[in-house]
Amino acid sequence: MIIEARSVSVRYRRSRPLALTQVSCAVQPGEMVAVVGPNGSGKTTLLRALLGLVPLEEGSALVDGRPVASWSRRQLAQTIGVVGQQEETVFPLSVAETVMLGRYAYLGALGAPGERDRAAVQTALERCDIADLAQRPVDSLSGGEWKRVRVARALAQEPRALVLDEPTASLDVRHEMELFELVSELVRDGLGGLVITHHLNLAARFAQRILLLDGGSVVATGTPSEVLTRETLSRVFEWPVAVTNLSDGSPQVVPLRSSKETL
Amino acid sequence: MTVRLLALSVLVLGCLVIGLIAGSVPLPLSDVWNGLLHGTGAGAAIVRDVRAPRVVLAFLVGGSLGICGAALQAMIRNPLAEPYLLGLSSGAGLGAVIAIASRAAGPWAVPLAAFLGALAAVALVYRLSLVSGRRLDPHVLLLSGVVVGAFAGALMSAIMVLSDAPGVRNAFLWLLGGFGAASWQALAVFTVYATIPVAILFYHARSLDLIALGDETAQHLGAEVHRVRRVVYLSTALLTAASVATCGIVGFVGLVVPHAVRTSFRPLHRSLLPLVFVAGGCFLVLADVVSRTAVRPLELPVGVVTALVGVPLFALLLRRTLA
């Protein structure tokens, strides 16, 4: 268990209701866990709680069995690679330089990049299929390429788990699929994967387990077939849906145009 | 790499030599040489005791202001940040005016008061940012800096209008910036004092690369963002306050020089900071030369020169980046 949350509750401000209520979640190496749910259901809060970025009102967040608060930022960065939702590019660097920043956790403030670092960067660039973009400035890239650069940077950290927050936002079909195929490969190679996404169908096809959140609580957790049922989804998302199955057994969700429509 | 280093050294040397030759009393190179090394020749005293420390001090102050600007730009994630935006300049001005209005004795009263005023403004900005609960958040810092700056500026104007102390209206002349008070002693004080903040900023160069991406991203990559923010903030404040105490408010160096280096070379901070230091130093040395020679035998405040040169330079840079 690389990343684990045990009955975690989070409250942002004293007067407000809980953002997360006793949520438990676990990510193992070789497994992709998808966290889905309506807007405002607490998905990003869960990510912050797992990474020790918000204080917990109750419960515990563990990385590699130890409470996350006992990890320094550097140690965490060597273990978990995070690709957040958005990032500022006020001072655009080249792709290679950006990916090299992922080695900060190993280089520290003063160290100069050595063989090991260069190798890690090169591997990451190749895995993400952006090696030919290495010298391009990042502000000249398309959305899909920029996402892959950030994944490469996370990979350069040589982590044991990858956490991605809405990685397919504003990507077209091809780039969506490419991204999920990439993460799937990496998970197969032994990384743990935690993906927050609103894309139910991609989660259904690629994730081994799904965690469905609503209003800060866990509604269902299990395999995609177990979690993505018509009754559950219609209730949680407050919209009529139908669920079909693909040939590989993964459920696909189709939102209906009215409750009278049938597929 | 060595070619670059060589080119840089030549540039620095060239600027220093120009600084030594030019002045309200132009001296030929041979006099400068003799004056520096042997202490003989006409104008030896001028070269050795007045110009040499002045030129070196201008270089160091220019470099310091440059890297303060670069660091703050990364911290605030805004290429328009400059060292004085945290209320520093108004705080220093207020300190200087209070010193003059209260007829404080001693030749070091005004610089010391300016230094303390600058730090007081910074402390107030920090305190304000705590009130909002989001300490050292860039937006809050900017706003607090503007507010504190306006407050200090208003107090300063009020004192200048109401006080009948002689010369209180000359305070603004001191504030406009000048290296007239440069001496080997002043240089020594500044060097000893500035070494640590400069070293700290260089040490955190890579962390600045990360912070420029966003606080959360930087944390995910392993940076202790809050600690770095505090340290960088404090170092730039101290360094800028020392610069103000030495030579008044010299604007645009911390804004234009990092910008120019970034758009020309797009480097990471590990190279950016040294480059900016050298470029800022040369810029201020040349600006000081202009201030000494433009209206001989009078002097222009060097802050005026940097603004006059800085604005067209900035416009040129903008054109290049947007083109």
Next chain:
Amino acid sequence: MGCTMVFSHRSPPIPRLRMGGPIFSLYRRRSNRSNLLSTIIVGLGLIGCERGAPPRGELRAVDDARDTVRLQAPARRVVSLIPAATELLFAIGAGSSVVGRTQYCDYPPAAQAVANLGDGIRPSIEAVLAQRPDLVVLYNSGQNAAVAGRLGELGIPHLRINTDALSDVPRVSRLLGLLTGHSHGADSVIAVFDTALAHATVTPGARRPKVLLLVWEQPPMTIGRGSFLSELIERAGGENLFADVTTSSGVVSIEAVASRNPDLILTTTEGPAAFATRPEWQVVPAVKRRRFLRVSGSEFNRPSPRAPSAIRELAQRMRDLTR
């Protein structure tokens, strides 16, 4: 330094001795007649007129802003917003007619009893009006133009004059004498002044000591030729170190001072005090040899009948220092 700074450091147009308008040419020509003739005329005048009796007809004068002042009778309630004018009014015998003065009008001591109306530049109109003046004397600066306009709208006669140079003493005395009905007092003041000035003026010897007029230290500021203090120094036998500076005051660099090597450094009590201990000033030989000339007293700040004694004091102290 505000009020005095303005008064003493404006440079009048050259040539220094300004001829007044056509009205005054009558009085000017008298100096070209023989002594005997002028004595007879003065005698007749004294017999024919009672002192202080109002002359028939309108009193007219053109002031330095080229406005014409018209009075139906000699002014009996004068608000003087220039310290030099206050002094002259008392000197010519019109002291009892002065009903308002500025806070800087410190001579003669009798002036202290007059109501203090504050600053002479942009004065409070209400304070002026409260004294119900029939003549207001203002310094001729751009900032007072609006005030003059306002007084004109309110129907109060006002006079804008420059009091910057020695030559203004006889000229302004005559003007004020005419308008207050104390022409005789004015004449005697002028006569005494002219004689004393002639006696006090030193014929320059083989070498005139070079004097640095240092009016502020942070940054170092001097005043150029044509200012009042510069005039005093020249008449006392010295030479302004920065006689080539045409603006009234300006910031100078230490190296300019050092290369010109003054024999003496003159400061006024309102000016710098502690600069001599600063390290960058040690390169100036006069500082090392402590050739400081500190003068105090308003007779050094503005033209007045005390100017000749000021010149004599300066001449004596310069001799002592350069012995």
